[in-house]
Structure formats: C-alpha cells, structure tokens
Amino acid sequence: xxxxxxxxxxxxxxxxxxxxxxxxxxxxxxKADEPFCDxxxxxxxxxxxxxxxxxxxxxxxxxxxxxHVGDAMIVFDADDDTVSKPxxxxxxxxxxxxxxxxxxxxxxxxxxxxxxxxxxxxxxPDASAEPPARRPLATPHTRALARKLGVDLAAVAASxxxxxxxxxxxxxxxxxxxxxxxxxxxxxxxxxPVIESMPLVTHEAGERLPETAERQSTDFGPxxxxxxxxLRQLIAxxxxxxxxxxxxxxxxxxxxxxxxxxxxxKVKQQVADMQNVKFTIMPFFVKSAVAALKKYPVLNASFDxxxxxxxxxxYYHVGFAADTPEGLxxxxxxxxxxxxxxxxxxxxxxxxxxxxxRKITLDELQGAGFTITNVGPLGGxxxxxxxxxxxxxxxxxxxMKDRPVVRNGQIxxxxxxxxxxxxxxxxxxGMTAAAFLHEVISLIESPExxxxxxx
Amino acid sequence: MVVGTASRGCQVAVIGAGPGGYxxxxxxxxxxxxxxxxxxxxxxxxxCLNEGCIPSKALIHATDLLEEASHANEMGLTFTGLNLDIKxxxxxxxxxxxxLTGGVAFLVTKNGGDIxxxxxxxxxxxxxxxxxxxxxxxxxxxxxxxxxxxxxxxxPEFPFDxxxxxxxxxxxxxxxxxxxxxxxxxxxxxxxxGSVYRRLGSHVDLVEIADELxxxxxxxxxxxxxxxxxxxxxxxxxxxRALRMExxxxxxxxxxxxxxxxxTLEADRILVSVGRTPLSGDMGLDAAGVRTDDRGFIRVNxxxxxxxxxxxxxxxxxGGPLLAHxxxxxxxxxxxxxxxxxxxxxxxxxxxxxxxxxxxxWAGMTETEAKAAGHxxxxxxxxxxxxxxxxxxxxxxxxAKTIADADSHLILGVVIVGRDAGEMISEAALAIEMGxxxxxxxxxxxxxxxxxxxxLESVEAALGAAVHVLNAK
Numbered sequence: 003x004x005x006x007x008x009x010x011x012x013x014x015x016x017x018x019x020x021x022x023x024x025x026x027x028x029x030x031x032x033k034a035d036e037p038f039c040d041x042x043x044x045x046x047x048x049x050x051x052x053x054x055x056x057x058x059x060x061x062x063x064x065x066x067x068x069x070h071v072g073d074a075m076i077v078f079d080a081d082d083d084t085v086s087k088p089x090x091x092x093x094x095x096x097x098x099x100x101x102x103x104x105x106x107x108x109x110x111x112x113x114x115x116x117x118x119x120x121x122x123x124x125x126x127p128d129a130s131a132e133p134p135a136r137r138p139l140a141t142p143h144t145r146a147l148a149r150k151l152g153v154d155l156a157a158v159a160a161s162x163x164x165x166x167x168x169x170x171x172x173x174x175x176x177x178x179x180x181x182x183x184x185x186x187x188x189x190x191x192x193x194x195p196v197i198e199s200m201p202l203v204t205h206e207a208g209e210r211l212p213e214t215a216e217r218q219s220t221d222f223g224p225x226x227x228x229x230x231x232x233l234r235q236l237i238a239x240x241x242x243x244x245x246x247x248x249x250x251x252x253x254x255x256x257x258x259x260x261x262x263x264x265x266x267x268k269v270k271q272q273v274a275d276m277q278n279v280k281f282t283i284m285p286f287f288v289k290s291a292v293a294a295l296k297k298y299p300v301l302n303a304s305f306d307x308x309x310x311x312x313x314x315x316x317y318y319h320v321g322f323a324a325d326t327p328e329g330l331x332x333x334x335x336x337x338x339x340x341x342x343x344x345x346x347x348x349x350x351x352x353x354x355x356x357x358x359x360r361k362i363t364l365d366e367l368q369g370a371g372f373t374i375t376n377v378g379p380l381g382g383x384x385x386x387x388x389x390x391x392x393x394x395x396x397x398x399x400x401x402m403k404d405r406p407v408v409r410n411g412q413i414x415x416x417x418x419x420x421x422x423x424x425x426x427x428x429x430x431x432g433m434t435a436a437a438f439l440h441e442v443i444s445l446i447e448s449p450e451x452x453x454x455x456x457x
Numbered sequence: 458m459v460v461g462t463a464s465r466g467c468q469v470a471v472i473g474a475g476p477g478g479y480x481x482x483x484x485x486x487x488x489x490x491x492x493x494x495x496x497x498x499x500x501x502x503x504x505c506l507n508e509g510c511i512p513s514k515a516l517i518h519a520t521d522l523l524e525e526a527s528h529a530n531e532m533g534l535t536f537t538g539l540n541l542d543i544k545x546x547x548x549x550x551x552x553x554x555x556x557l558t559g560g561v562a563f564l565v566t567k568n569g570g571d572i573x574x575x576x577x578x579x580x581x582x583x584x585x586x587x588x589x590x591x592x593x594x595x596x597x598x599x600x601x602x603x604x605x606x607x608x609x610x611x612x613p614e615f616p617f618d619x620x621x622x623x624x625x626x627x628x629x630x631x632x633x634x635x636x637x638x639x640x641x642x643x644x645x646x647x648x649x650x651g652s653v654y655r656r657l658g659s660h661v662d663l664v665e666i667a668d669e670l671x672x673x674x675x676x677x678x679x680x681x682x683x684x685x686x687x688x689x690x691x692x693x694x695x696x697x698r699a700l701r702m703e704x705x706x707x708x709x710x711x712x713x714x715x716x717x718x719x720x721t722l723e724a725d726r727i728l729v730s731v732g733r734t735p736l737s738g739d740m741g742l743d744a745a746g747v748r749t750d751d752r753g754f755i756r757v758n759x760x761x762x763x764x765x766x767x768x769x770x771x772x773x774x775x776g777g778p779l780l781a782h783x784x785x786x787x788x789x790x791x792x793x794x795x796x797x798x799x800x801x802x803x804x805x806x807x808x809x810x811x812x813x814x815x816x817x818x819w820a821g822m823t824e825t826e827a828k829a830a831g832h833x834x835x836x837x838x839x840x841x842x843x844x845x846x847x848x849x850x851x852x853x854x855x856x857a858k859t860i861a862d863a864d865s866h867l868i869l870g871v872v873i874v875g876r877d878a879g880e881m882i883s884e885a886a887l888a889i890e891m892g893x894x895x896x897x898x899x900x901x902x903x904x905x906x907x908x909x910x911x912x913l914e915s916v917e918a919a920l921g922a923a924v925h926v927l928n929a930k
Contacts, residue, residue: 137805139867139892149799164865166892 005054006074009041018070018232019043021063026076030058038076041069043232046363056080072152140167151176233328244391249427252386252398253435257443259402260417262286265449277344280351284322284399285343286446287374291397292318292339293455294441295372301438302371304392305429312429321370321390324354331357332390334370339457378402384420394429397442398422421446462586464595467493469795470585471602472577472740475503477772477784478604479561484792485602486568493596494570495577495587500558501565503606505781507554508626513649515550516629517812520656524814531851541657547630579741582765586741600767600795603747603755604784605740607733607773614701615641615729621708622727625650635659635725639710641699642731643670645811648682650728651691652814662722664694664712671817674872675824677838681855681874682813689814694722702727735774750776759801761791769795783807808886810879815855818882821870821889824860833863837919839911841875843926846906852876857911859885859895859919866895866920871912881909895920 009019022040026032037049038058060077063069138155139162140148147169148155158175160167230238244250266283273281295302295318304313318339321332333353335346356362370390376399377385387396400420407416423439445452471482474496482494500507526536565572573596575589585596609624611617617624628650634657640647643665655661663686669679670686670693686693696715703709708724735753742749748764749755754776761769769791772784786804793800808820827834838858841847855875861868871885888898895916903913917923 141891142803145803146799149801149803164867164894 003080004059005056005078005080007038007050007053007076007078008074009069009071018068020232021065021067021069021075022047023065024061025049026058026061028058028060032056032058032078042360043364046361050075052078054078054080138167139165140172144169144172148172153179231328233326233331237329240391241388244388247391248389248394250386250389250424251427251432251435252384252422252424253432253439254384254420254422255436255439255443257419257421257446258407258416259283259419259446262446262449263402263417273344273347277348279344279348281344281347282350284350284374284376285346286449286452287376287397287399287442288320288322288335288338288346289343289456290442290445290452291320291372291374293445293452294438296339297441298434298438300430300434301395301423301425303394303429304371305394305426315371317371319369319371321373321393322350322354323373323375323387324357326358326360328360331362331367332370332373333357333362333366334368336369373397374399378419384422386422387424389424389426394426395435395438396424397439398424419446462593462595463591464597465493466597467491467571468598469493469600469602470495470577470596470598471604472585473503473604473606473736473772473774474498474501474561474565474572475604475606475772475784476505476781477606477788478503478602479565480785481602481604481771481788481792482565482570483568484789485795486565486570488792488796490792490796492565492570493573493598494565495573495575495585495596497574497576499574500555501561501572502554502558506557506561508629510781511557512550512554512629513625513646513653514812515553516546516653517649519546519549520653521814524656525851528851541634543631543634543657547632550629577740579745579747582745582747582768600769601745602761602788602791602795603737603740603763603768603770603774604772604788605736605774607735607779609730610732610734612641612699612729612731615699615727617729621704621724622702622729624728625730628654628728637707637723637725638662638728639664639699639708639722639724639726640728640730641710642729643667643693643695644730644732646730647728648686649812650730651686652689655689655691661691662694662710662724663691664697664699664710664722666696666698668696670695671811673823673825674817674819675858677856677858678817678823678872678874682811682817685814685854733773733779735776737774752776759790759803760794761787761802762794778807778809780807780809804890806886806889808882810882812879815852815875816878817872817874818878819870819872820882820886821868822860823870823872827860827862827869832869834860834869835863835866835919836860837915837917837923839914839918839923839926841908841911843914844906844908844911846908846910847876849906850876850908852908857881857915859898859912859915861895861919868893868895868898868916871915873912875908875911877908881912884909884912 019041022042024039026038032038032052032055034053034055035051038052039050040047041050057079058076059079062073062075062077069075138158139160140155144167145155148158151172153172153176155167158167158171161171162168262283266286270281273279299314300312302315302318306313317337319334319336320338321334323330323332335341335349338346341349353362353366370393372393373390373396375387375396377387378399378401381401384400385398387398389396398421400422402417402419404415405418406413407418409416421439421443423435425435445455468491469485471478471485471492471494474482474494478494478496479501482492485492498507505511523539523541526539529536562572573587573589573594575587575594577585577587580586580595583597583599585598585601587594587596615622619627625646634654636659638654638659639662640651641664643663647663647665648670651661651663670682671679683693694712697712700711700713700719703711708727710722710724710727711719712722713719735755737749737753737755742755745768746765747755747768747770755763755770755774757763757770757775761771763770771787771791773779775787777783787802790800790802806820808818811817822830824834824836836858838856840856842853844853847853852875855873855878857873857875858871859868860870868888870889871882873881898913898916899920899922901913903910914923914925918926918928921928
C-alpha cells in the first residue's frame with residue numbers, strides 16, 4: 003500500500019527545510035528506518051529515516067527545493083506487514099443530486115491521502131470492538147482545533163464516550179507530537195519514530211509586510227527584494243515574540259575589570275599552550291553569573307502564564323550569543339555550575355565554531371535558563387539586548403576601555419566595562435535585577451572572591 | 458497593456474456572484490480584504506436566487522396552497538372561486554427575487570466589497586480582463602476565487618429555443634400554463650417543476666432514462682416518491698429515452714423504451730432538465746494555468762485551492778453535489794484560508810432537500826451506502842401516519858428513517874419524507890456532524906406536538922424502544 007511521508011513539524015519555529023539530497027530513487031527498496039534523504043533546517047542537516055519497509059514509488063521534490071512542514075515528500079509502496087491497516091476514509095458526503103448529470107462528482111483531488119495509523123499513538127481504546135468503517139469522531143469544533151494545532155485526528159487516542167475525540171485529546175496529542183518530533187529530528191543519527199502521524203501544520207498568518215509598505219517603497223525609487231534566510235525568519239519571529247510578550251527593562255552599571263584583565267592576561271597563554279584552547283574572559287562572566295543566579299534564582303526562571311506559575315530552574319544552563327554569517331544563534335553551555343572555566347572556554351569555542359559552520363544540533367541550542375551576550379566588540383556604551391524566550395533575563399557585556407575614574411580622591415586610569423542586565427519586569431523587580439548585577443560586578447571586580455565562590 | 462484599457466487592483470477578485478461567490482466576497486470583506494466581486498449578469502445571486510432555488514420554492518409554495526385549499530373539504534372548508542392569476546403569481550415571485558438580489562448587493566457593498574459587472578477572463582495567473590459595458594477593465598489581483606457555477610445541459614435533439622423547448626429559467630417565469638408539458642429528466646428539477654405544473658393544471662409527462670426515480674435512495678423512499686408523483690397525476694415514463702421532436706402546430710416528443718419501442722408524446726412545451734455542466738470554459742483558465750478534470754470541473758483540495766497558488770475555486774464549478782449550501786460552506790472555507798486561518802472543508806454530511814410533495818430530505822448515508830461502507834447497521838422508521846401533529850396538518854404521508862451502526866450506535870444517516878422534511882433534516886445533519894449516537898438524540902426532548910418528534914421516534918425505533926408505533930421484534 004502507498005504510504006506518504008510528510009515533513010514533520012519539529013517545533014522551534016521551523017516550518018520548512020531544504021532538501022539537500024535524496025539517498026534513494028524510485029524503484030529502490032528501503033528498510034524501515036533506513037535514511038532516505040538529507041534535509042537542512044535552520045539549525046542542522048539531518049537524515050530522515052523511512053517510516054516503512056518497501057519500495058520507493060515517487061519523489062515529490064528535487065534537491066534544493068524548499069519543503070514545508072506537512073508536505074508529502076516521498077511516497078513508499080510499503081510491504082503490507084510493516085504498516086497497520088489504515089482507517090477507512092471518513093464517510094463522504096452524500097451523493098445528493100438525483101439528476102444524472104449532476105451526479106458527476108469530483109471529490110477534492112488533493113484531500114489528504116490515506117494516512118496510516120501510527121503505532122505510538124493508536125486511536126480508539128476499544129479497538130477490538132472497532133467497527134469496520136469508522137471516521138475519527140469529533141465535533142466540528144474539535145476538528146477545527148486539530149487543524150489549528152496540526153494534529154491528524156486519525157492519530158489521536160480518544161477518551162470520550164464511544165471513542166469520541168475531545169479537545170483535551172487533541173491537545174495532548176499535539177504536545178506529544180511536538181516533543182517526539184523535536185527530539186527525533188535533533189538527534190540526527192536516530193530514526194524518527196513517529197512518521198505516519200505527522201501533523202499538517204498550517205502556516206501562521208500575518209507574516210507579511212503591511213501592503214502599504216510594499217507598495218509605497220517602490221514609489222520612491224528602485225528597490226531590490228532579497229529572500230531572507232530561514233534563520234533570519236526564525237530570528238525575526240523570536241525577537242518579535244519576545245518583545246511582544248515580555249516587559250523589557252535594562253539596568254546598566256560599570257565594573258572595574260583591571261584586576262580581572264591582569265589575571266586573564268597572566269593565564270591566557272598558559273591555558274592556550276596547555277589545553278590548546280583559545281581562552282577568553284567569557285568563562286569568568288559565566289561563572290560570576292551562575293554564582294549570582296544561585297543567589298537570585300528568579301533570573302534563572304520562566305513564566306507559565308496559562309497557569310500563573312513561575313518555573314524556577316534547578317540547573318544552570320547558560321546560553322551565549324554567537325554571531326554566524328547567517329545571523330545570531332545562541333548555543334547553550336549545560337550545567338555551567340559543574341564545569342571548570344577551561345572546560346567552559348573549550349565548549350564556547352567549539353560550539354561557536356560549529357554554529358558558524360551550521361553543524362550545531364537543535365539540542366545544543368535548547369534549554370538555557372539564562373543568557374550572556376558579549377556586545378563589547380561592537381564598541382559603544384551599552385545596548386539593550388532582547389531576552390530569548392522563555393528566559394526572563396540576559397546579561398550584556400560591553401566594551402572594555404581604559405577610563406579615568408576616581409579612586410581615593412585621585413583620578414586614575416582603570417580598565418572599565420559596562421554591564422547590563424535586561425529583565426522581564428513582569429516577574430523581576432528592578433531592585434532584584436540591580437542586586438543581581440551588583441553581585442556579578444563584585445565577583446568580576448575581585449577574581450579572588452569569585453575563586454572562593456567556585457564549587 | 459491595451460491602450461485605453463482601464464485597470465484596477467484588488468487583493469481578492471471573486472468571479473461569479475452566486476451563493477458561493479457572494480458569500481466569499483462578504484466574508485473576505487469582513488476579514489479585512491479588499492474584494493472585487495465580478496458578475497456577468499445584471500443582478501447578483503446567481504442561478505439560486507434568480508432562476509433556481511428561490512423562484513422555484515415560491516411557485517411550489519403557491520401551488521401547495523392551491524392543492525391544500527382544493528382538498529380541505531375534510532376539514533369542512535370549501536373554497537369557491539379559487540382562481541389562478543399566473544401573471545400575478547410570477548410577479549410575486551419576481552418581487553421576492555428582486556428583494557433578495559438587492560439584499561445581496563447591499564451586504565457586499567456595506568461590508569466594504571466592490572462590485573464590477575462584466576465577463577471575466579484570466580489573462581495571467583494574477584490578472585483578469587473583465588468585459589464591461591463601458592469596455593474592458595484589467596483587474597490585477599493577489600488572490601482569485603472562481604465561483605462561476607454551472608449551466609443546464611442542452612440536448613442536441615432538443616435545443617433550447619425559449620418557446621417550445623425551455624429550461625428551468627423559462628419554466629420559472631411562465632406567461633401561460635401549457636396544456637401539455639413534457640419533462641425530459643426526472644432529477645430534482647424535473648420532479649419539483651413537474652409537481653408545480655401538474656397542480657397548475659398541465660398534463661405532465663415525465664421521461665426518465667433510469668428505471669426509478671431518486672435511484673440511489675433506499676426502496677421505501679423510491680416507492681413513496683414514485684407513488685406520490687403518480688397520485689399527483691404525473692405520467693411517468695421510466696426507463697425511456699427522449700429521441701427527437703417533431704413540430705407543426707404542436708410538438709411531439711418521440712421516446713423509446715429499453716426494447717427500442719417508440720412512442721409519441723404530444724407537447725405544448727418541453728422542459729429539459731437533464732443536469733448541469735460546469736461553467737469553466739471561455740474564461741482563460743489555461744492562461745492562468747488552472748486545471749480542470751475531463752468534464753470541466755476545476756480541481757481543488759479541501760482548502761479550495763486549485764493547482765495554481767493564490768487561485769481558489771468553489772461551488773458548482775468544482776463539482777460534488779451542485780447545491781447552494783455546499784457552495785456556502787466552501788466559500789467560508791476559501792475566505793478563511795485566504796485570510797490565513799486554518800480552515801478546511803471537512804464536513805461529514807451535505808444534507809439535501811427535494812421539494813416534492815411531500816418533501817424528501819436526507820443527511821448522511823442511505824442503508825445501502827452504510828452497508829457498502831462495511832457497517833453492520835440498525836435502522837428505525839417512524840411513519841408520520843402515527844404522528845398527532847401530522848394528522849392535524851393533514852400531512853400523514855411519509856416517514857422518518859434513521860440508520861445507525863449496529864455496534865456503536867453511531868448515527869450514519871437520516872432520511873425524512875414528509876411535510877417540512879427540509880426544515881427537520883438540519884437536526885440530523887447536526888447530529889451526524891457532531892458524531893452523535895442514537896441515545897444522544899433519544900435523550901433530547903423534542904417539543905410536542907411537532908413533526909420533529911418523528912425523527913426522535915425513528916431513533917427510538919432503532920433502539921427498539923419506540924412508543925407510538927410497535928417495535929419490530
């Protein structure tokens with residue numbers, strides 16, 4: 003029987019991928035879980051494994067094509083024993099016109115093809131008593147919800163009376179699919195487990211410029227239209243979502259980094275020689291931030307608005323902003339509290355490098371509770387970074403400069419750096435944010451104190 | 458661009474102002490789109506409002522009244538001097554049509570849509586040329602909705618001439634009542650108009666190529682409809698083909714049965730109602746790249762998208778049951794999809810009504826279809842003869858029948874033959890669309906005394922618990 007593979011929704015705002023290459027051609031036999039193509043998402047290049055054993059009957063895209071989530075990429079002719087029998091198509095509307103000529107019905111041609119059940123999310127608990135021809139039982143309201151969430155009703159386990167699918171059932175399936183597919187796609191080497199039940203995600207509305215902007219810009223002179231990259235689209239969405247959701251406030255203070263700089267210069271070459279790693283001052287900031295987060299956990303948290311709950315993280319995964327030619331990405335150093343500074347320096351160098359080469363996995367970009375961004379190389383006094391959702395705060399490091407400052411009534415020249423803490427004022431008060439920043443500065447200004455605080 | 462050609466832009470161009478087109482235009486305007494509704498005819502509303510559903514129902518109601526009045530003796534009512542003024546009747550119908558088509562134009566413009574009268578033709582997949590009375594207008598659009606509908610099929614041996622051979626349009630605006638009317642085609646238009654003309658006094662011959670009326674229905678439905686047409690006095694020629702016509706002072710229709718034996722029917726007028734064909738030619742679909750099937754129906758998916766991005770189609774021109782309410786629903790889907798909402802035509806049932814006397818209405822599967830789909834079924838029937846309300850209305854003909862899955866009791870289909878069946882079928886459509894089981898309907902209180910209790914009783918009969926008729930053992 004024919005089985006279509008639709009590009010899964012992996013969440014993270016990824017709506018499309020570029021087909022890099024096919025590993026099969028029509029007529030080839032494939033084993034279940036055998037990779038059949040490579041696709042490139044915003045984050046990584048991954049192999050997609052075959053959902054079934056059988057023969058490749060049709061390829062719907064060519065290398066270089068953009069494939070949207072929900073698009074049928076490939077059709078397999080599956081060996082029958084590898085797929086559970088599909089549900090019969092829903093009973094179609096009545097043939098209702100008695101006049102012979104009006105009975106020339108043409109059912110919508112590209113209505114969803116038969117979608118086999120997926121084993122992990124089998125339908126109807128009373129499957130043993132399953133009548134032969136059963137459509138997924140759901141009210142029009144629930145069907146609309148399923149469409150909105152990109153859930154195929156055939157893949158929903160029904161909890162209602164007589165196998166009726168409730169809104170809650172649809173929501174549960176949606177969140178499970180999101181989890182399953184995100185995990186599957188991020189672990190590039192592992193097979194994707196949930197294939198047949200891939201949601202058909204409809205694209206978000208309202209992503210385009212207001213018409214006036216489109217029309218007017220051409221009125222004033224020649225313009226050029228450049229298709230933005232998928233990463234840029236993702237950045238745009240995330241930035242806008244953050245700005246639209248959080249109550250951004252930025253607090254700025256300065257740190258005297260003369261002693262830190264001196265110490266850093268002392269160890270930099272030694273570490274580079276010993277460990278073959280480019281040592282920067284970033285690890286000092288990661289460690290200082292972790293120490294301060296332990297004192298002010300509300301900055302290492304998220305806000306569950308639906309349930310009106312604050313989610314305090316008991317782990318210290320710190321994101322750091324890394325520039326790549328395609329745009330900004332934020333790799334994560336997991337468990338920064340349990341790693342020494344050399345290890346952290348190594349990770350930063352490695353992940354930044356792989357991010358630039360776009361070889362970083364989705365997994366390595368997820369899970370941060372707090373982020374640090376080094377704006378210093380750009381110069382300037384300070385910036386107001388955007389907080390990456392669902393985090394509530396971001397620490398900004400600004401340019402290090404020799405500045406005249408007053409010490410003991412004397413003007414002296416010291417290495418100074420501005421530091422900013424941008425925070426979500428809904429959850430974090432200004433006092434707390436200032437105290438957090440003060441804590442970071444006190445450790446940065448006195449590396450000895452930082453040393454005492456290391457675990 | 459042609460010199461002297463006017464041009465204008467819009468976000469969405471809707472071609473055709475029948476039920477599907479005008480509804481799409483209104484809904485798109487409500488959703489904030491800059492809409493241009495293009496209609497070739499002078500009035501909006503399409504076939505349905507101008508020469509279909511609405512005018513036919515006006516004539517049907519008037520002749521129902523005539524029929525009832527002439528048979529009210531039993532109630533002690535006798536009417537004398539009951540006269541038919543055909544001109545006045547048509548005038549009344551025309552006023553209704555005018556009010557409705559004017560109402561459509563009002564709704565479109567008040568919601569912010571624009572109307573352009575003219576014939577539209579695609580020049581590219583983003584541009585239309587509209588031939589208006591003032592000359593051609595180029596319309597640039599971002600999206601287009603094709604809702605051009607269908608037209609009646611013409612038989613080569615019986616070309617429409619507006620006098621002897623007419624279609625439903627002329628039949629709905631008669632200037633006189635023909636003495637002898639031959640109807641070719643026993644679909645719902647043939648049945649409805651046959652009933653109307655029979656009651657207006659015509660002798661009606663109905664020629665149908667199939668062996669039975671409403672052939673896809675279960676036997677008891679076919680029987681009652683056939684009986685009622687006979688009882689009304691319509692002469693049925695089942696399994697007959699209309700071959701040709703001859704004409705001198707009157708027309709003669711030569712028909713032949715399966716055995717090839719010919720016979721002749723005399724006629725003062727011949728109504729051809731053998732079905733409808735999509736209006737998809739002559740509109741530059743090739744220039745836009747829009748694909749149709751081999752019968753001319755435009756191919757769309759469940760989001761009403763054609764193969765060309767940005768071009769949508771709906772209503773009769775995409776096929777399926779050629780019903781205004783199907784077009785209405787498709788229009789809402791198309792408008793929502795264009796506005797970026799997740800929407801799809803995912804309906805389980807499209808109910809249908811034939812305005813015979815009594816009315817025939819159904820939603821979902823027939824018994825035969827349910828069995829063919831693999832169901833073990835249970836059915837329940839309630840005859841209106843046992844309904845108190847039906848008796849007081851002197852409308853005891855007909856029944857309500859419910860078909861359900863025997864194992865799950867999921868309601869699969871309902872058919873109602875009887876007075877106001879068309880009004881009652883929506884309850885069944887809702888039940889099936891919601892995934893109702895027999896006991897969901899049985900557990901709903903139905904007001905007494907109403908005809909709608911008939912549906913309740915049929916459901917209870919399916920459960921073996923009918924009260925007002927004896928249950929099948």
